[in-house]
Amino acid sequence: MRTGLEAPPRAVSEDIVATIGDTPLVDVSGLSPNPEVRILAKMECDNPTGSIKDRTARSLIDDAEARGVLHPGDTIMEPTSGNTGISLAMIARVRGYKLIAVMPDNVTEERRSLLKIYGAEIVESPGETGSNGSVVMAQRLSHQEGIQMLFQYGNPANPRAHYEGTAAEIIRDCPEIDVFVAGLGTGGTLMGCSQRLKEHRADIQIIACEPLQGDPVSGLRSLDDGFIPPILDLSRLDRKLLVENMDAIIMTRRLASEHGIFAGVSSGAVMHTCSRVAATMERGTIVGIICDSGWKYLSAGIWTGDLDVVEETLDNGVFW
Amino acid sequence: MVKIPPVLRHAAGGTPTVQVGGATIGEVLIALCEAHPAIGAQILTPEGELHKFVNVYLNDEDARLLQWVDTPVGDDDTLLILPAMAGGRA
Numbered sequence: 001m002r003t004g005l006e007a008p009p010r011a012v013s014e015d016i017v018a019t020i021g022d023t024p025l026v027d028v029s030g031l032s033p034n035p036e037v038r039i040l041a042k043m044e045c046d047n048p049t050g051s052i053k054d055r056t057a058r059s060l061i062d063d064a065e066a067r068g069v070l071h072p073g074d075t076i077m078e079p080t081s082g083n084t085g086i087s088l089a090m091i092a093r094v095r096g097y098k099l100i101a102v103m104p105d106n107v108t109e110e111r112r113s114l115l116k117i118y119g120a121e122i123v124e125s126p127g128e129t130g131s132n133g134s135v136v137m138a139q140r141l142s143h144q145e146g147i148q149m150l151f152q153y154g155n156p157a158n159p160r161a162h163y164e165g166t167a168a169e170i171i172r173d174c175p176e177i178d179v180f181v182a183g184l185g186t187g188g189t190l191m192g193c194s195q196r197l198k199e200h201r202a203d204i205q206i207i208a209c210e211p212l213q214g215d216p217v218s219g220l221r222s223l224d225d226g227f228i229p230p231i232l233d234l235s236r237l238d239r240k241l242l243v244e245n246m247d248a249i250i251m252t253r254r255l256a257s258e259h260g261i262f263a264g265v266s267s268g269a270v271m272h273t274c275s276r277v278a279a280t281m282e283r284g285t286i287v288g289i290i291c292d293s294g295w296k297y298l299s300a301g302i303w304t305g306d307l308d309v310v311e312e313t314l315d316n317g318v319f320w
Numbered sequence: 321m322v323k324i325p326p327v328l329r330h331a332a333g334g335t336p337t338v339q340v341g342g343a344t345i346g347e348v349l350i351a352l353c354e355a356h357p358a359i360g361a362q363i364l365t366p367e368g369e370l371h372k373f374v375n376v377y378l379n380d381e382d383a384r385l386l387q388w389v390d391t392p393v394g395d396d397d398t399l400l401i402l403p404a405m406a407g408g409r410a
Contacts, residue, residue: 240381242400
């Protein structure tokens with residue numbers, strides 16, 4: 001039983017957007033090599049579209065509405081490798097906006113399908129230029145066409161979603177947290193949580209993990225291709241660790257087979273990092289983010305395919 | 321041991337790893353660039369500083385969040401260099 005919670009929210013939500021957030025923590029200490037270190041998974045896969053990006057998207061749209069730059073019927077453009085686009089598309093549907101998602105042409109078919117289900121228009125950028133190619137193309141198109149871009153990479157409303165939501169919930173549910181681990185994408189989760197958690201207790205360690213692709217040319221979601229998201233301030237991180245795709249796949253499978261948690265590959269990378277950090281701690285509690293659920297990755301054979309084949313698939317696609 | 325990513329391998333004569341000595345990351349990188357000047361040409365600025373978009377990982381950990389080039393290294397440690405593919409404008 002969870003304790004310390006506020007009164008439960010009303011039983012009937014005004015719409016699906018209102019159900020975003022307030023995700024549970026689940027004990028997955030079976031993944032810890034150290035019996036003195038607890039690992040808790042923050043289940044962001046429980047959000048309406050199955051990813052933590054629902055928080056980001058709601059914050060970006062709420063902020064644009066509050067600033068008066070977004071009106072019903074308006075079109076929004078956003079570069080996204082999938083999850084943020086799907087979240088924005090869902091909220092756009094509910095609130096009466098149109099979304100154009102600029103995404104690499106090598107993302108999984110499920111992401112494309114979900115965007116279409118939510119009514120978004122997709123503009124493809126070359127897969128070999130990764131997420132950064134999408135950023136550059138969206139910036140050019142939005143400028144040319146005069147379309148509003150919320151720009152999650154540089155918008156303070158992105159980290160604010162995690163300062164006010166994700167981290168506040170973690171402190172409420174697990175005030176004894178010693179280490180926080182999340183995957184590095186836009187930096188929104190890590191920056192917002194770092195600020196809030198360090199206000200709670202300055203000695204909480206903030207650890208980022210990022211993918212090491214087999215070939216750095218396709219390793220484009222990592223910072224190593226030269227694009228540093230404007231909201232990312234490395235000084236707010238205590239450590240930043242690379243995770244190889246193989247390690248991420250193995251832990252993604254363990255999450256499902258040992259804990260019944262059906263999560264995406266970046267969550268496997270986060271849990272691998274939690275496990276690595278746990279091995280070097282004396283005792284304590286680590287909270288890791290389960291960034292999204294596994295549905296969007298079924299076609300990549302993550303859980304069923306031969307490990308080497310899956311690794312090669314991951315090296316050539318965008319899964320973060 | 322220094323791991324050389326595919327993009328720099330031609331500059332190291334095609335090898336994926338190079339063994340060089342040094343007590344700190346900086347010393348190892350200097351030894352690497354002396355042994356393979358073509359790598360130095362890619363990861364160093366004309367002033368001999370590491371390019372801003374070159375990241376160095378010590379046992380998979382970002383060295384900028386350790387003590388950067390002053391981080392001590394041992395014989396069993398592995399360095400990985402990941403240089404920028406393109407400039408930093410986006």
